[in-house]
Amino acid sequence: MREVNLEINEGEFVVLAGRSGCGKSTLLRCFNGLIPHFYDGEMVGKVEVCGLDTRQHPPYILSQYAGMVFQNPDNQLFALTVEADVAFALENLSFPRDEIKERVDQALKIMGIEELRDKSTLELSGGQKQKVAIASILAMHPKILLLDEPTSSLDPFSAKQLIDTIISLNQKHRITILIAEHRLEMLLPYASRIIIIDNGRIVLDGNPREILEKYDVIPYGVSVPRIVKVVMHLKKTLNNSLIPWTPLSVEEFVDIIRRWEEK
Amino acid sequence: MIIFENVEYVYPNGFKALNRINLEVNSGEVVALMGENGAGKTTLLKHLNGLLKPTSGRVLIDGVDTRHSTVASLSRKVGIVFQNAEDMFFSPTIQEEIAFALNNFHFPGDVIRKRVDWALKFMELEEYREKSPFLLSGGEKKRLALAIILAWSPDIVALDEPTVGQDILQKEKMIQIIRQANQQGKTIIISSHDVEFIAELKPRIILMSKGRIVRDGPSEEVLTDISILQECRLLPPQIVSLTSKLDFLGLKPKLARPEEVANEIARRVRHLVNYS
Numbered sequence: 001m002r003e004v005n006l007e008i009n010e011g012e013f014v015v016l017a018g019r020s021g022c023g024k025s026t027l028l029r030c031f032n033g034l035i036p037h038f039y040d041g042e043m044v045g046k047v048e049v050c051g052l053d054t055r056q057h058p059p060y061i062l063s064q065y066a067g068m069v070f071q072n073p074d075n076q077l078f079a080l081t082v083e084a085d086v087a088f089a090l091e092n093l094s095f096p097r098d099e100i101k102e103r104v105d106q107a108l109k110i111m112g113i114e115e116l117r118d119k120s121t122l123e124l125s126g127g128q129k130q131k132v133a134i135a136s137i138l139a140m141h142p143k144i145l146l147l148d149e150p151t152s153s154l155d156p157f158s159a160k161q162l163i164d165t166i167i168s169l170n171q172k173h174r175i176t177i178l179i180a181e182h183r184l185e186m187l188l189p190y191a192s193r194i195i196i197i198d199n200g201r202i203v204l205d206g207n208p209r210e211i212l213e214k215y216d217v218i219p220y221g222v223s224v225p226r227i228v229k230v231v232m233h234l235k236k237t238l239n240n241s242l243i244p245w246t247p248l249s250v251e252e253f254v255d256i257i258r259r260w261e262e263k
Numbered sequence: 264m265i266i267f268e269n270v271e272y273v274y275p276n277g278f279k280a281l282n283r284i285n286l287e288v289n290s291g292e293v294v295a296l297m298g299e300n301g302a303g304k305t306t307l308l309k310h311l312n313g314l315l316k317p318t319s320g321r322v323l324i325d326g327v328d329t330r331h332s333t334v335a336s337l338s339r340k341v342g343i344v345f346q347n348a349e350d351m352f353f354s355p356t357i358q359e360e361i362a363f364a365l366n367n368f369h370f371p372g373d374v375i376r377k378r379v380d381w382a383l384k385f386m387e388l389e390e391y392r393e394k395s396p397f398l399l400s401g402g403e404k405k406r407l408a409l410a411i412i413l414a415w416s417p418d419i420v421a422l423d424e425p426t427v428g429q430d431i432l433q434k435e436k437m438i439q440i441i442r443q444a445n446q447q448g449k450t451i452i453i454s455s456h457d458v459e460f461i462a463e464l465k466p467r468i469i470l471m472s473k474g475r476i477v478r479d480g481p482s483e484e485v486l487t488d489i490s491i492l493q494e495c496r497l498l499p500p501q502i503v504s505l506t507s508k509l510d511f512l513g514l515k516p517k518l519a520r521p522e523e524v525a526n527e528i529a530r531r532v533r534h535l536v537n538y539s
Contacts, residue, residue, distance in 0.1 A: 018430075019430040019431075019432055019433075020400055020401055020402045020428065020429065020430045020433060021400040021401075021402070071428065125300060125301065126300050127300075149428065152427055152428045153300075153424075153427055154300070155298075155299040155300045155456040155496055155497070156456055156458060156496070156497050156498040157299065157496035157497070157498065158299075158300070158496070160498060182429075182430060182431070185501055218431070221430040221431055221432045221433075222431065223430070223431035223434075223459075225501060226459070226500070226501040226502050226505075226521050227501050227505060229521035229522075229525075230502070230505065230521045230524050230525045230528070231525075233521055233522050233525035233526075234525040234528060234529055237525065237526065237529045238529050238532060238533075242532065250501060250504050250505045250508060251508075253505065254505070254508045254509065257509065257512065257528070257532070258511070260532060260535060260536075261511060261512070261535060
């Protein structure tokens with residue numbers, strides 16, 4: 001990371017984009033204290049999460065505010081049952097028994113995986129495992145959810161389901177989302193902000209619609225949704241007034257065209 | 264040529280991963296196996312070099328029945344790049360990693376040096392040749408795994424989920440590499456659920472679900488059949504989903520470049536505007 005200055009407000013839905021190795025994961029790891037506490041290397045500057053200086057507070061405290069979901073759920077799950085996995089961190093932090101039960105129930109419910117409670121995590125599909133990983137973090141009642149390419153090993157259907165759940169965590173439960181992900185076509189219509197990182201620097205930061213309208217982001221390794229490419233091309237050939245704003249999903253685009261047709 | 268005849272495979276725990284697979288792939292073809300996680304794609308790939316042998320039925324690679332051959336000798340013809348590239352690595356440096364199989368296949372020393380150089384160059388890994396494979400980034404690890412296989416030049420190259428964890432630039436590079444290897448006459452078999460990647464590559468597609476082949480045809484046909492894709496828990500490419508929802512403009516679901524679709528929409532919209 002080089003000269004990163006950043007402020008993220010409560011309730012934002014932030015997508016981190018950029019080519020592999022650009023620094024997305026490194027940035028995420030700064031928010032739950034894995035950097036500077038766990039990784040070697042040198043950190044200059046200061047990171048504050050929910051008012052806590054990450055240098056002064058260990059990851060086990062910070063992770064109660066900002067919980068991380070990794071690419072490979074197998075690295076995150078280890079208990080014999082789903083329930084035990086979701087309860088693990090709370091038990092470690094010596095929460096009272098009743099409260100653990102209540103929080104585990106709630107987390108399983110939010111993620112829609114109550115029926116998996118007694119299953120072994122070894123029996124689960126990739127998508128289910130990721131949901132358990134998220135549930136185990138939700139049980140900590142975090143303000144912020146950090147997700148590092150959570151759908152990369154999932155098939156498209158499971159990925160869509162997981163992303164829909166993440167969207168509802170933001171919209172219904174007001175959890176701040178910071179997600180590094182290549183499947184932008186599923187996320188951008190719901191994201192409040194996109195931060196594009198290149199070679200450790202933030203090169204673009206703003207509303208996804210505006211960023212995609214104004215800048216060519218392909219050289220940064222950002223996969224522009226095909227629909228946006230169609231729109232950009234259409235804007236060149238047609239009168240701009242026909243497409244007053246840039247749709248980010250097929251549904252938004254079809255809506256605009258239907259309106260022309262009605263006219 | 265690859266032939267699967269009535270192949271069934273049952274894992275030791277009783278799970279039937281392949282169910283009556285009949286399949287022919289000619290040399291020089293590019294084929295994508297698509298389907299949800301657990302559909303049987305990887306199990307099928309592992310039959311190509313004899314890592315798995317059919318519980319019933321048979322697999323023939325250029326006429327050789329895999330049940331009567333060894334992984335070592337089949338590997339000379341079939342190279343598989345696994346999804347988790349790291350599983351393939353164990354040498355202290357990248358160049359030794361690439362040379363390992365060549366040594367095992369008893370290539371002469373000067374040929375090994377030439378092939379290692381060629382593979383490093385082709386995959387743009389030259390600057391790292393003395394580095395440990397484990398220090399590479401995710402995308403570079405994938406390229407190294409492919410370099411290892413291409414160095415011994417098997418006729419058939421199988422790639423298991425080559426785009427997982429790759430950014431768009433790396434995916435474009437992967438498409439170039441696949442096309443180049445194919446132009447050199449290699450048969451390419453890819454397992455993938457990355458529909459946008461496959462839509463770009465446009466190979467023959469074999470759709471799998473629950474251990475069976477449910478559809479086999481060109482990309483233009485398979486990827487525009489939205490109902491069968493959904494049955495296999497795949498989502499159509501965004502362009503197909505767009506064109507299918509513009510039926511009121513007279514468009515049909517199709518696989519095309521964004522510019523082509525934009526031009527077609529523009530034509531129809533001008534038509535609408537002129538007549539209104």
